[in-house]
Amino acid sequence: MDQENGPLDNRDLLEWLFAHEQIALRRSPWLQADAPPLPTALPWDRIEGMLLGLAIGDSLGNVSEGMTPDQRRSHWGEIRDYLPNPHAGGRRVGLPSDDTQLAFWTLEQLLQDGGLQPERLAERFSRELIFGLGGTVRTFLRNRQLGAPWYEAGPRPNAAGNGALMRIAPVLVPHLQSGTAALWADTAITAMITHNDPASTAACLALVALLWEVLRREVAPAPHWWLETFCGTMRELEGDTTCYPNRTPHFPYAGPVWRFAEEQVTRALEQRLPVQIACDQWYSGAYLLETVPSVLYLLCRYGHDPEEALVRAVNDTRDNDTIAAIVGAVVGALHGAAALPPCWRGRLLGRTGADDDGAVFRLIESARRRAFAKSLPYKAPLCRETAARLLT
Numbered sequence: 179m180d181q182e183n184g185p186l187d188n189r190d191l192l193e194w195l196f197a198h199e200q201i202a203l204r205r206s207p208w209l210q211a212d213a214p215p216l217p218t219a220l221p222w223d224r225i226e227g228m229l230l231g232l233a234i235g236d237s238l239g240n241v242s243e244g245m246t247p248d249q250r251r252s253h254w255g256e257i258r259d260y261l262p263n264p265h266a267g268g269r270r271v272g273l274p275s276d277d278t279q280l281a282f283w284t285l286e287q288l289l290q291d292g293g294l295q296p297e298r299l300a301e302r303f304s305r306e307l308i309f310g311l312g313g314t315v316r317t318f319l320r321n322r323q324l325g326a327p328w329y330e331a332g333p334r335p336n337a338a339g340n341g342a343l344m345r346i347a348p349v350l351v352p353h354l355q356s357g358t359a360a361l362w363a364d365t366a367i368t369a370m371i372t373h374n375d376p377a378s379t380a381a382c383l384a385l386v387a388l389l390w391e392v393l394r395r396e397v398a399p400a401p402h403w404w405l406e407t408f409c410g411t412m413r414e415l416e417g418d419t420t421c422y423p424n425r426t427p428h429f430p431y432a433g434p435v436w437r438f439a440e441e442q443v444t445r446a447l448e449q450r451l452p453v454q455i456a457c458d459q460w461y462s463g464a465y466l467l468e469t470v471p472s473v474l475y476l477l478c479r480y481g482h483d484p485e486e487a488l489v490r491a492v493n494d495t496r497d498n499d500t501i502a503a504i505v506g507a508v509v510g511a512l513h514g515a516a517a518l519p520p521c522w523r524g525r526l527l528g529r530t531g532a533d534d535d536g537a538v539f540r541l542i543e544s545a546r547r548r549a550f551a552k553s554l555p556y557k558a559p560l561c562r563e564t565a566a567r568l569l570t
Contacts, residue, residue: 188294192363200329201370203379204417209366213357213390222546223514224393225354228347229542231484231510232281234522235502236344237272239492240310243499247454250493257492260525272526275310277344277503278538282530284368285348285541289548293352294364300328300371306531312464314339318372332374338422338435340469342373344500346382347507350389351545361386377435377466380416384436385504387411392512398482405443405474412436412470422467428459431467439471446475453479454494462495469497473504484509484517 192209195201241261242250254261262268274282280303287302288294304322308315314336321331349368353361362383369382388408399407413436423432431438438460446456453476462472472495480487487509491502510518528538 187360188296188363188367189360191296192366195329195367195370201366201379202334202374202376203366203370204376204415206414208411208414209362209383210359212359213353213361213387214394215357216354216390216393220354220393221514222549223516224511225351225549226542226546227510227513227515227518228389228393228507229282229285229510229538229545230515230518230523230526231488231506231508232344232347232503233274233278233506233528233538234272234510234518234526235488235491235504235506236275236277236499237526238488238522239499239502240273240275240277242492243275243310243497246496247458247494250498256489258489259521266527270525272522272528274529274538275499276308276312276315276341277500279306279308279530280315280341280345281348281503282538282541284345285351285545286530288348288352289541289544294349294368296328296367296371299368300331303372312339312341314341315372328371332370332372334374336373336375336378338375338377338466339373340378340464340466340497340500340504342369342371342378343381343385343466343469344503346385347389347511350386351549354549357390361390376420377416377422380412381435381466381470383415384408384412385508389508389511392508395512398512401447401478401481404477404481405440405447408470408474409436409440412439422465424460424467425463425465426459426461435466435470438467439474442471443474443478446471447478452494453490457495462497462501464497464500469501469504472501473508476501476505477508481509481512484513485519 196205241263260270260272262270263273265273283302287299291298304319314333317333318331349365365383365386366379369379416434416436420434421432422435442460456475457472460471461468476487476491480490487505488502491505492498495501528536530537
């Protein structure tokens with residue numbers, strides 16, 4: 179594409195990344211297809227629910243993150259509300275971890291730039307203190323400090339952590355009025371900034387595609403729909419050649435993430451296993467071979483009930499804040515913000531940092547105003563530096 183045909187955008191950038199082997203992802207025709215249209219009268223409550231569900235799930239889980247479900251239950255009993263938070267003087271309020279921070283910093287940068295500018299998003303992630311920093315993001319930040327460009331800063335391979343999946347939901351916000359294939363380009367590029375791994379980027383694309391389909395629905399789908407929809411997309415983008423070993427002795431496995439999730443969630447559904455028992459069998463940690471089946475099983479069992487979906491995510495998994503954040507984004511998108519318990523919404527402080535109370539709510543309102551003003555659809559051309567590189 180040349181300048182006479184219009185400004186370059188992130189679809190061109192994705193092609194450049196593939197051509198120069200900078201992105202770890204299967205190149206698929208799926209990435210060229212536009213998303214199906216959303217309802218013309220989609221209530222903003224559904225988008226707000228997606229964003230608040232993510233923040234609420236993170237806040238419900240992060241005080242007890244790192245415990246096993248049995249340890250958590252022994253210490254706290256059944257968790258159905260915010261726990262006393264030591265960073266808020268012991269008050270039972272919702273505070274963020276890196277899940278909320280990185281997701282809402284993504285939203286903030288998308289709003290500022292009118293779409294995805296990956297250089298600026300990478301810089302945004304590098305600017306402030308991240309709570310509960312994961313190893314992959316720590317490596318990304320170190321590479322940035324050493325001068326690596328954004329597309330080389332995310333470690334590759336990175337062992338398929340869930341750190342990109344937890345923050346990816348806001349990427350669809352600029353595309354609500356258009357739904358072109360630029361949505362998939364933006365998703366893949368946003369994911370690879372920190373986690374340049376085929377399973378991670380494929381899972382992010384599968385989640386965004388799932389969220390898009392959820393926004394097109396009026397009622398909760400049948401249980402197997404969640405599994406078939408997510409794994410069908412991920413299979414197309416991860417392929418059959420990746421080899422991720424599981425960490426538990428129950429089911430020796432080495433292969434694609436989508437296949438493990440499909441096999442294990444199908445088996446758990448057939449046996450009607452309680453969430454904790456199923457998730458204990460595949461471990462439910464921060465490794466995508468564990469996170470993906472946990473999220474999908476929770477949606478299959480409780481996608482119709484947003485409160486119980488989040489309660490089970492928080493109580494019955496190991497990496498409970500991230501799993502609850504992902505589940506919260508999906509059930510929030512399906513049921514809307516009004517379906518999330520008022521006590522959770524009312525005592526979410528809405529921080530993205532140490533003391534910026536209300537930032538989450540201000541960003542959601544800013545996104546709402548832009549969407550209703552019809553000024554937010556994807557329109558951000560590539561920055562001059564990236565466009566010049568593509569034209570050489």
